[in-house]
Amino acid sequence: DAKTTQPTSMDCAEGRAANLPCNHSTISGNEYVYWYRQIHSQGPQYIIHGLKNNETNEMASLIITEDRKSSTLILPHATLRDTAVYYCIVRFGSYNTDKLIFGTGTRLQVFP
Amino acid sequence: DTGVSQNPRHKITKRGQNVTFRCDPISEHNRLYWYRQTLGQGPEFLTYFQNEAQLEKSRLLSDRFSAERPKGSFSTLEIQRTEQGDSAMYLCASSSGERGTYEQYFGPGTRLTVT
Numbered sequence: 001d002a003k004t005t006q007p008t009s010m011d012c013a014e015g016r017a018a019n020l021p022c023n024h025s026t027i028s029g030n031e032y033v034y035w036y037r038q039i040h041s042q043g044p045q046y047i048i049h050g051l052k053n054n055e056t057n058e059m060a061s062l063i064i065t066e067d068r069k070s071s072t073l074i075l076p077h078a079t080l081r082d083t084a085v086y087y088c089i090v091r092f093g094s095y096n097t098d099k100l101i102f103g104t105g106t107r108l109q110v111f112p
Numbered sequence: 113d114t115g116v117s118q119n120p121r122h123k124i125t126k127r128g129q130n131v132t133f134r135c136d137p138i139s140e141h142n143r144l145y146w147y148r149q150t151l152g153q154g155p156e157f158l159t160y161f162q163n164e165a166q167l168e169k170s171r172l173l174s175d176r177f178s179a180e181r182p183k184g185s186f187s188t189l190e191i192q193r194t195e196q197g198d199s200a201m202y203l204c205a206s207s208s209g210e211r212g213t214y215e216q217y218f219g220p221g222t223r224l225t226v227t
Binding site for chain 2: 041042043044045046085087099100101102103104105
């Protein structure tokens with residue numbers, strides 16, 4: 001699985017959009033970008049995933065660049081409950097037959 | 113659907129003792145994963161079951177670690193002769209394994225402290 005690079009930490013004001021970047025320059029053609037988050041003292045939670053098209057669900061939007069070497073997770077209206085560590089993961093397949101390989105993620109702090 | 117449950121939530125043990133953790137996956141999920149997470153790090157994969165078969169083990173899983181899923185439902189992770197370096201959060205996850213699904217659902221974890 002390709003390696004990802006994320007900023008260690010970010011801040012965001014409540015109600016504003018949180019844009020979390022991820023670099024995955026060695027991604028291969030059949031690897032997907034997944035995002036999970038981990039709120040303090042809880043297990044990780046799936047957010048969204050995509051291959052090359054932008055994706056949106058009730059939690060977030062995922063923007064993948066045309067060359068697929070980077071992506072951005074967007075939380076459109078961040079709330080205090082979005083304070084968490086966000087993990088960008090690249091892996092084969094659109095269904096989860098395999099383990100997740102986590103990096104150290106981005107610690108997002110949403111402030112009032 | 114009550115989610116993935118893990119017991120106990122916290123365990124404090126003395127070095128050299130054996131400990132066992134239990135994971136109950138979401139009903140009818142045939143895949144079950146164990147991860148370990150130390151402070152400030154992301155979770156690290158330990159092992160994975162499909163039904164009762166243990167299909168993959170990480171190099172992190174030393175001989176002191178053993179995991180079972182005897183009837184393809186709940187799973188146990190045992191650590192023998194615990195060491196201080198075993199102190200961590202042990203996370204369990206499950207997934208349905210069906211094509212078109214993509215989520216692993218995680219439990220709240222068991223925090224182990226070895227004194």
